[in-house]
Amino acid sequence: MIKNIYIKFSLFALVAISQLQVSCNKALDAPSVEVSSEEVHWQSVSDTKAALIGMYGLMRAAMVDNNAHWMFGEFRSGDFSSYRRQDLNAVINSELNKSYDLLENISTWRRFYAVINAASLFIEKAPQVLEHDSRYTRYNLDLDIAQARAIRAFTYFYMVRVWGDVPLITSSFDNGTFPEFPRTDYRDVLTFAEQELIEAVEVLPFRYGVAPQLYYGTFSSNWQKILFNKISGYAILAHLAAWQGKYLDVAAYTQFIMDNYTEANISYLNNVAPSGTGTAGLAGNYGVFTNNFQFGQIINFSAAYSYGEATASGHIEQLTMARPYINRANPDVYVSKDTITQAFVERNDRRFGVDTVSGLFRENYFKDYNNEIPVFNKIKVIRDGVEDGDYAVFGSNLVFTRLEELTLLRAEALAVLGQNIKAIEMLNVIKAMRFTSSYQVSELQTKPLIDEIFKERRRELMGEGWRFFDLVRWNRIKPVNAKVVELIQKDGIYWPISRSVLRNNKLIKQNTYWN
Known part of the structure; x- marks a missing residue:
């Protein structure tokens, strides 16, 4: 039904x-x-x-x-x-x-x-x-x-x-x-x-x-990953507060989530890639972006094959996939090798790093790193047997937020509020799952905590729709990117309103930055 x-x-x-x-x-x-x-x-x-x-x-x-x-x-x-x-x-x-x-x-x-x-x-x-x-x-x-x-x-x-x-x-x-x-x-x-x-x-x-x-x-079980629940509501409240810089509220809302997420059958993604037994993880055919993942996620919009929702468009794979996954020489968008090495700085990082035994690059986020244009394959749900890029059908869910994202949001709020020890605990929850080095209290003076939190968000959430909004919040807290700071000061962070809307409603005025 x-x-x-x-x-x-x-x-x-x-x-x-x-x-x-x-x-x-x-x-x-x-x-x-x-x-x-x-x-x-x-x-x-x-x-x-x-x-x-x-x-x-x-x-x-x-x-x-x-x-x-x-x-x-x-x-x-x-x-x-x-x-x-x-x-x-x-x-x-x-x-x-x-x-x-x-x-x-x-x-x-x-x-x-x-x-x-x-x-x-x-x-x-x-x-x-x-x-x-x-x-x-x-x-x-x-x-x-x-x-x-x-x-x-x-x-x-x-x-x-x-x-x-x-x-x-x-x-x-x-x-x-x-x-x-x-x-x-x-x-x-x-x-x-x-x-x-x-x-x-x-x-x-x-x-x-x-x-x-x-x-x-x-x-x-039939409603997992489909409907908004109590945790979903608190997640939206947390982000709504964060966008306004109300970090006391963010801390309160995320505390409720951390105390109660198991009630909603939500779990951390402890594995980046699934094991042979089908253990769910961040990437792969049994990962969070598929309906094969056994636990509900916090805000998820399904596109499962089983519900007839898989399509050729409306998925990030439409822009990021190329050979060997579909019959297309190069993707429309990609992450350059310079950017990859700038973001992923530790060899042991299970998302992208070097396998110390084989000496090969891990491919949980990127395929064929040695090629001129690596393929971003973190989110890769493709119908079996489809080889022509013009007709490829994708089935990845749009995961707006998951527990790891909210853990890092909580770390952000606690860091802004000066609760550094608790913020570090939250940051290290994610670092431990990805096998990277823990952040130490002794690093507070040499590696600003808020910077490390946003750098971890960059790595963990790549491809999930957070990067620009994270840059806005980060630069509201402290200026780290002159171009983004200018956009914030001039209201350039907002998109222009389409010409059709302006044409059909004379009460609507264009965002000033785009006049």
Whole structure:
């Protein structure tokens, strides 16, 4: 049943996103949601289930459309270079106002407002099902609405990081017409998102469908890595606070996560590559980016083959893969050998280093390091038997955050707050798992702790969409990169708003940096 719902709404999400590209609606330039209101009649439990899964599908589609998640967070001012594509070079060099279709498509926020509208519609309409279907209980409704509020809050946080001020809309518009909305100060948007999350986490469970209590007729194993739970809510709150520099709040939220993550069946990825017994790890076919990983992750958007979600686009592999994995001479983006050796400084590092027995380079992150252009293969989920790069189908999940990322975020917060001993403990949790040297208290004067934390984030999270946002937070704490500091001072960290949005809503003004 879950599989059928997934396939249905994976297709619906793709249709919805494609409709966004041709929408000429006024105001927000947001899409009509007539399709959604016709599709979901709010009469039965099957309607709420389909609408709920549909929100997750829409969010994933919004994030991966034109590989936007990696354009926003990984490629811009990051570690990747482009082999031949000038539009990708424009992203990498923060030349975001150049006239490329890719940049125009990425810089529209319509697809994210489709998520917000779907969430608002659910919050308003789902209570009607209580009147029509006795199988739908108040408990079920409360869980569903808490998820809708969390998804809407997450979407606003996601947009604020990209565009800064965005219109704050808290009601649905399901008749195809939208009044004009001006942009709302990003601080007010984040305040709204934070309050929504604070209320949602009180209701969200650690796990859904824990025996004997079913959730939509199934037990918890069917909902792993699919739905937002209590840990997911606290993770968003932690990042929302970190983006605003509220590190006392970050410390509090991450403390809750560290104290309770096992309740949500979440674990650390102790292995970089899986063992022959199938032990789950960071990379490989039994790693965290696949649905083969046995433990749930904190915020994950599935693209499993088993649910019919694997596609040729919307995965980082579309840009990073080449021979020997697919029939393409060189990838569109790659990490240069100079950058690799600058980032990975220890031979024993299991992510990339030198095997002391064989003398060969470890290939958990990079394949064929000795070639002119190594292939980034940390995230590599490819359908077996596909060899032609033009038709390769990829099945990697989009993992927004996992336990290791939040451990390093906690280390960041504690370091900023001057709690160095505790920060070092958190940093060394990750270093120990990757077989690198522990950071020592005696190094505080010679190797600034906050620098070492962000350097570890660079290594651990490469390819996961964090690099640019980490650079912004790092340089807000202390100036380490003159170009990023200038972007922060001039509000250049935000993307330009697409021409189509500006054309269709006269209340929207361009971000000043891009005027």
